[in-house]
Amino acid sequence: MKVKVDKTLLASVALHVLVIGWGLVSFSSKAFESAPEESLPVDIVSADQLARVTAGSKTGKKENPKPLVEKVAEAKPVDDDAVGKISDKPPVVTDTSPPPEPKPVEKPVEKTPDPPKPVAESKPKEEPKPIEKKPDPPKVDPIAEALKKEEKKPPPKPQTQAATPPPQQNKPKERTFDQSKIAALLDKRDPTRQAVTGETLNSNASLGLSKGKAADNSATWGSMFKEQVDRCWKKPYGGIEAQKPQIVIDIRLKRDGTLEAQPIPEGTPGTPYLRVYQESALRAIIDCQPYNLPAAYFDEWKYFGGLFTDEKT
Amino acid sequence: MTFRPSRRQLISGAASLGVLAAGGARSAFAQQGPKIVPIPGGEFQPMSIAIPNFVPGTPSDGEVGANVTQVITNNLKRSGLFAPIDQAAFIERITNIDVAPQFANWKTVNAQALVTGRMTRQADGSLKAEFRLWDVATGQQLAGRAYSTSPEYWRRIAHIISDQIYERLTGEKGYFDTRIVFVDETGPAQHRIKRLALMDQDGANVRYLTRGSDLVLTPRFSPSTQEITYMEFGQGDPRVYLLNIETGQREIVGNFPGMSFAPRFSPDGQRVIMSLQQGGNANLFVMDLRSKSTTRLTDTPAIDTSPSYAPDGTQLCFESDRGGKPQIYVMAATGGPAQRISFGDGTYSTPVWSPRGDYIAFTKQGGGQFAIGIMKPDGSGERILTAGFHNEGPTFAPNGRVLMFFRDPGGEAGPSLFSIDISGRTEQRVPTPSFASDPAWSPLLS
Numbered sequence: 001m002k003v004k005v006d007k008t009l010l011a012s013v014a015l016h017v018l019v020i021g022w023g024l025v026s027f028s029s030k031a032f033e034s035a036p037e038e039s040l041p042v043d044i045v046s047a048d049q050l051a052r053v054t055a056g057s058k059t060g061k062k063e064n065p066k067p068l069v070e071k072v073a074e075a076k077p078v079d080d081d082a083v084g085k086i087s088d089k090p091p092v093v094t095d096t097s098p099p100p101e102p103k104p105v106e107k108p109v110e111k112t113p114d115p116p117k118p119v120a121e122s123k124p125k126e127e128p129k130p131i132e133k134k135p136d137p138p139k140v141d142p143i144a145e146a147l148k149k150e151e152k153k154p155p156p157k158p159q160t161q162a163a164t165p166p167p168q169q170n171k172p173k174e175r176t177f178d179q180s181k182i183a184a185l186l187d188k189r190d191p192t193r194q195a196v197t198g199e200t201l202n203s204n205a206s207l208g209l210s211k212g213k214a215a216d217n218s219a220t221w222g223s224m225f226k227e228q229v230d231r232c233w234k235k236p237y238g239g240i241e242a243q244k245p246q247i248v249i250d251i252r253l254k255r256d257g258t259l260e261a262q263p264i265p266e267g268t269p270g271t272p273y274l275r276v277y278q279e280s281a282l283r284a285i286i287d288c289q290p291y292n293l294p295a296a297y298f299d300e301w302k303y304f305g306g307l308f309t310d311e312k313t
Numbered sequence: 314m315t316f317r318p319s320r321r322q323l324i325s326g327a328a329s330l331g332v333l334a335a336g337g338a339r340s341a342f343a344q345q346g347p348k349i350v351p352i353p354g355g356e357f358q359p360m361s362i363a364i365p366n367f368v369p370g371t372p373s374d375g376e377v378g379a380n381v382t383q384v385i386t387n388n389l390k391r392s393g394l395f396a397p398i399d400q401a402a403f404i405e406r407i408t409n410i411d412v413a414p415q416f417a418n419w420k421t422v423n424a425q426a427l428v429t430g431r432m433t434r435q436a437d438g439s440l441k442a443e444f445r446l447w448d449v450a451t452g453q454q455l456a457g458r459a460y461s462t463s464p465e466y467w468r469r470i471a472h473i474i475s476d477q478i479y480e481r482l483t484g485e486k487g488y489f490d491t492r493i494v495f496v497d498e499t500g501p502a503q504h505r506i507k508r509l510a511l512m513d514q515d516g517a518n519v520r521y522l523t524r525g526s527d528l529v530l531t532p533r534f535s536p537s538t539q540e541i542t543y544m545e546f547g548q549g550d551p552r553v554y555l556l557n558i559e560t561g562q563r564e565i566v567g568n569f570p571g572m573s574f575a576p577r578f579s580p581d582g583q584r585v586i587m588s589l590q591q592g593g594n595a596n597l598f599v600m601d602l603r604s605k606s607t608t609r610l611t612d613t614p615a616i617d618t619s620p621s622y623a624p625d626g627t628q629l630c631f632e633s634d635r636g637g638k639p640q641i642y643v644m645a646a647t648g649g650p651a652q653r654i655s656f657g658d659g660t661y662s663t664p665v666w667s668p669r670g671d672y673i674a675f676t677k678q679g680g681g682q683f684a685i686g687i688m689k690p691d692g693s694g695e696r697i698l699t700a701g702f703h704n705e706g707p708t709f710a711p712n713g714r715v716l717m718f719f720r721d722p723g724g725e726a727g728p729s730l731f732s733i734d735i736s737g738r739t740e741q742r743v744p745t746p747s748f749a750s751d752p753a754w755s756p757l758l759s
Contacts, residue, residue, distance in 0.1 A: 218348060218350050222351070222352075225350065225352070226350075226352045226353075230352075234357075234359070234360050234361075234425065235356060235357050235358065236357070236360070236394075236482070236483055236484065237357050237394050237483060248349065251347075262451070271484065272480075272484035272485075273483075273484035273485070275484065276481075276482060276483060279448065279451075279455075280360075281352075282450065283425055283448065283449075283450035283451070286450040286451065287420070287425075300348065303347045304347045304348045304349070304350050305347045305348065305349045305350065306349075306350055307351045307352060308352050309351060309352070309353050310353070
């Protein structure tokens with residue numbers, strides 16, 4: 001008996017077998033290999049500590065260890081976004097009125113060879129103004145208005161020249177540049193960027209974040225100091241009650257890591273246990289010198305207060 | 314992954330940063346102050362201390378000097394808070410205690426504290442003891458005293474000096490100049506002879522107070538340290554006795570029908586509180602030792618026993634099975650309603666209030682074990698210090714930092730005394746001449 005085989009069926013079967021067979025080979029599952037990773041030592045850095053180590057400016061240089069300080073005052077970091085948004089931008093009004101009647105306007109002194117009056121320099125602030133976000137290029141009318149405003153004011157300086165040319169009639173008003181009126185052109189808003197303050201002046205900006213708090217790498221060297229002083233610190237036995245002792249000892253170190261002077265405890269301990277606790281910390285500081293701390297931060301660790309405490313921060 | 318601290322985390326973070334804030338606040342107000350760097354932690358470690366032999370004032374005082382030094386060294390070592398340095402390691406030999414030692418030499422042997430002293434026999438036959446305690450790191454003298462006594466009391470001088478050193482270096486009162494009264498046990502298990510015995514806390518100077526013909530139990534010191542109250546099985550019922558340890562005079566506390574047991578002095582030493590048996594029950598009574606008047610404190614159809622006063626005398630804790638199983642209760646010293654404070658698994662017995670007032674120590678039985686533990690007077694903070702077969706009868710050192718109890722391994726072996734810190738550290742066997750049980754710690758003698 002002859003079986004009639006449909007050729008298309010054969011072809012279909014053959015193709016399916018081919019495709020499935022290829023799929024079996026190429027999609028065969030492979031065990032997922034995860035190479036064992038080397039474990040890395042990780043220090044937990046709190047947000048506060050991070051803020052300290054990242055102090056600086058976005059545009060600063062990496063090699064500068066200390067952040068920019070322009071003014072000696074209580075440390076306040078730079079604010080990168082201090083310029084802010086200009087919201088009081090005056091509307092631009094185009095002057096559509098016909099040219100004004102010639103008026104007997106007293107024409108300002110033109111091209112007087114006076115030494116330029118340092119109007120701008122008399123301003124207390126030396127900060128560069130945020131030029132890039134100044135109002136739009138001076139339009140015709142705003143300046144005219146500004147000039148008018150300026151004219152309404154009492155003449156600020158005794159600048160009246162003896163030989164004032166008579167007013168010229170019938171001459172259309174010309175746009176002129178008056179050095180004495182420069183002040184009118186200036187941005188009257190208060191500067192939004194404050195000087196960066198700190199303990200010591202430093203004209204070089206350092207790389208970092210404006211959210212950082214200060215030139216403070218104490219998270220780094222502080223933990224190094226703690227590691228080292230811990231080796232000598234034999235804490236007195238405080239019993240099973242949490243006494244939560246906290247004492248501060250002022251420590252002055254020399255560049256080689258030895259003590260410059262005897263550490264000085266701050267305040268007098270209120271209880272016998274606190275006294276013993278304070279003495280144990282003093283002993284540890286003295287016993288464990290010299291300290292191996294990063295030389296780059298010597299200015300920070302040459303004098304600091306060690307807060308000895310049972311608290312695990 | 315982003316870190317988004319929850320409100321709770323922020324609050325707890327702010328709380329833990331309080332330390333920084335406290336330090337920072339100061340520097341914010343006073344710009345001159347240095348930057349504050351937190352140095353948290355630091356583990357407790359025994360303090361290394363060097364105690365060279367006390368210098369003899371006259372050539373014949375060498376031996377007593379060495380003995381005093383040995384007693385001090387042993388005391389401090391057994392406290393677990395000090396690590397005395399072996400004398401063989403010393404570089405410097407102290408010959409004159411009136412000149413400052415060369416601290417560099419003591420730093421070399423890793424000493425943190427140094428004790429120097431001198432023992433001198435005076436012309437009148439008395440013994441003069443002087444000592445100085447030095448901080449090696451700073452070179453400062455922390456303490457210095459001189460005592461004069463009869464030569465036979467050289468041990469007490471050593472204990473008193475030990476207390477001075479302990480107190481100055483730990484901030485806690487010492488407990489070395491104290492005695493222990495306990496029940497000395499000799500003979501085979503079936504025919505144990507039990508005698509009241511007295512010794513220094515380090516096991517020296519053992520004295521027997523009774524002859525062993527009668528069974529004695531639960532001796533307790535009076536605050537004056539001159540008297541002991543205890544229970545004795547005489548010919549009839551067990552009775553509570555009072556014994557003067559100097560004169561040996563003995564008297565029965567009250568003449569009650571039935572058994573009287575578990576006595577203890579009030580903190581002022583004027584009264585003795587105890588249990589009196591009434592049928593199948595036992596209730597607490599207090600007797601004024603002067604007027605002999607007796608006051609009933611509890612009246613329950615249960616066994617109320619093991620009373621112990623709080624150090625201020627206003628409250629007392631005791632054991633009662635009024636709730637079904639023995640538990641610890643606290644009530645006013647004048648009687649009235651009692652409040653149960655023990656709620657763990659098992660039963661609680663032999664409560665004793667710490668001389669500091671902060672803890673009540675107890676024996677806890679459960680799961681086939683007897684444990685020694687402490688809890689706060691409100692029942693919180695329960696902590697088991699040691700457990701096993703069979704620990705019992707805790708008693709506090711006068712500074713409330715150390716407990717003594719007895720441990721009986723069972724079988725032919727008898728019980729012995731152990732001391733343990735209330736944090737559960739430094740468990741140590743207390744040397745006794747033979748088996749010993751039921752210890753009671755005296756107050757400081759001086």
